[in-house]
Amino acid sequence: MKIKLGALLGVMLFCGMGWGQHFQPVDTTGEFSNIVISNSTIDNNPFQNGDEIGVFDDTLCVGVVVYENVFPVSCPAVMEYITPADDTLEGARQGNPMVFKVWQKNTDTEMEASPIYTSGGHFGDVLTVVDPLSASTTGISENISESQIPDGFDLLSNYPNPFNPETTIRYHLPIDIKTRIIVYDITGQQIRTLVDGLKQAGRYAVQWDGRNKDGIRVGTGNYIVKIEAGYFSKSIKILLMK
Incomplete structure (x- = not known):
């Protein structure tokens, strides 16, 4: 979905x-990082009316938008600000990566979401555009960008x-191909299958x-993610810490 810059700015002005x-x-x-979700x-x-998208800097919630039956939506993120008196007002830090979460109203379920950026992606960027943002109640959400085949x-x-x-785990496929991504513990025991099926060529992001x-939540430690x-x-190798 392509949106002209003027339309994006209009969305930001009206959504707030x-x-x-x-x-x-x-x-x-009083300082914001502009985000538009297409x-x-x-x-x-x-999405259904009342579903929410939250924007986070690590665990700090710095922005939210409530869906009201229309996309695109604007979700300005509050930026950290240091006052003339050298006091720090809490917000997102310049250059940090964005984290998105979704809350589904009718099931009262919060989940991580995977963004595909068409511009930006870090707090402080002139404009961040996400198209699309995907979430999953299974705990495994996956997104694909076909705009640039690797x-x-x-x-x-x-x-x-x-x-x-x-x-979030990212992977690239230059051709359409059957793909498996599996998480193992360090003993080689299979923990979770994240991807298993025919995939189109593209750049993917999958969450665990x-x-x-x-x-069941697994314990602290090292895990192995393998793609075939x-x-x-x-x-x-990835590290889960609690």
């Missing part, structure tokens, strides 16, 4: 800063790392919520 029923951001400092889904289904296969480092309780296949796509295989 909000407070949600679930997400409660810090008090405004579309968002939960389990690949459309030149080769790759499994990138997760972020954040160390993490608690969720982390730190739970095993039975939905045709002849390509790669593993990375």
